[in-house]
Amino acid sequence: MVQRIGSAAFATAERVLVIMGYAQVISGMVTYTGICRDSYINGCLAHLIKGGIFWCYGLFTFARFLGSFSELGWAWNRSPRMEHIPTAEFVESFLIFTYGITNxxxxxxxAQPGDPFSTKQIQHISIAVMFWFAGLIGMGIESKTIRNWxxxxxxxxxxxNDKDLTLPASYRASFNPFPALVIGVTGLAMAAHAQVYLFQxxxxxxxxQLLAGAALLRCLTYFFLWLSPPSSVLPSRPPTEALASFFLACGGLxxxxxxxxxNLAAMRRGHDDKMMFLNFAVAVTCFVFCWVLAVVTFKAWLKVREGKKSELRSAPAVTA
Structure with missing residues (x-):
């Protein structure tokens, strides 16, 4: 038990290093450019941190599409393990809940004590409360105990002996729509967010719209998997998730x-062009997705290589 906990903690720490590295890059950019100062600090932190969460969420989803975490059943496949491992949707719901309850x-x-709630505060708090309780619902749906009850x-x-007690095929996968619901509603709400300038x-x-598109694609994933639930331990790689991950990452950026x-700096310099911003985000996302593909592929190659070495070491020696 201790060894399993230690292995899980080490694996988690390894993956968190990627997120911490990204946070360090963003911090370096902020320090170098001198933004996020004075009255801009709260809004700047909100955009960089929340956008970074969606960015990392997109990279994580793309890694799942490539086959990462398939040993846990998180690559839209049947889990090869029989232990009580939480589903990927449970993890997503937990993160959504944590995001909401803190935000x-x-x-x-x-704000000063006694200050009335502004319209913008009510807008953002309402979204955070949605994250809070939708995350709770998502975790509840993923609980096998609750479903059995x-x-x-x-x-x-x-x-x-009734054959009707046989578990339906849909039990082989998770079809939890609440993470997608939260992302989609957030996208639609923020697309209607009032701003001072038209460019904003x-x-x-x-x-x-990118986040809303990602939510729609996740719903399509569930639709197709509902028609044919995964029956293999191998990653199923639904193409809708490749697109959803791209929309998530690009939307986060x-x-x-x-x-x-x-935005104000772009307007002052005559670069207030939404196509330029979108193309830049798409280009960076494609570049980083190539990096994710290279890292995941390299890890898979190392595992194959290590497996071959283990077979050679365990093979009996041939005597003349």
């Missing part, structure tokens, strides 16, 4: 680029 209170940063009334009416509105519409100081 609910952060929206009042900078909900199935008890019908199960009690069947006899022990246009940028918000772009990344809002556009979210970061919608920071007020960046």
């Amino acid at each position: 609910t209170w952060m929206e009042r940063f900078g 909900l199935a008890t009334p019908s199960a009690n009416l069947a006899t022990e 509105v246009q940028i918000h519409i772009l990344w809002g 556009m979210f970061q680029l919608s920071t007020e100081e960046i």
Whole structure:
């Protein structure tokens, strides 16, 4: 048990290093450019951190599409292990819940005690509360205990040998729509977010639509998997998830680029062109996806190589 916990902690720490490295790059850019100062700090932090979350979410989803975490059943495949491993949708719901329950209170940063709630604060707090409770619902749906409880009334009416007690094929996969619902509603809401300048509105519409598109593609994934649930331990690689991951990552990057100081700087220099911003985000996303593909492929090659070495070491020696 201790060894398993240690291995899980080490594997988690290894993957968190990627996120920490990205955070360090963003911090370096902020320090170098001198943004996020004075009255801009709260809005700047909100855009960079929240956009970074969607960016990393997109990279994580693309890695799942490539086959990462297939040993946990997170690559839209049947888990090869029989242990009680949480589903990827449970992890997504937990992160959404954590995001919401913390961000609910952060929206009042900078406000004085007794200050009335502004329209923008109510908008953002409402979204955070949606994350909070939708995440709770998502975790509840993924709980096998709760699902067994909900199935008890019908199960009690069947006899022990009743073939109706056979688990349906849909039980082989998770079809939890709440993570997609949260992302989609967030995208649609932020696409309608009022801004001071038209260019800011246009940028918000772009990344809002990208997030909404990612949610729609995730729903299509569930639709096709519902028709034919995964029956193999090998990654199924639904093409809708390749597109959804790209929309998530690109939307997250556009979210970061919608920071007020960046938009104002672009307007002052005559670069307030939404196509330029979108093309830049698409290009960077494609470049980083190539990096993810290279890293995942290299890891897979190392595993194959290590497997061959293990076979050679375990093979009996041939005597003359």
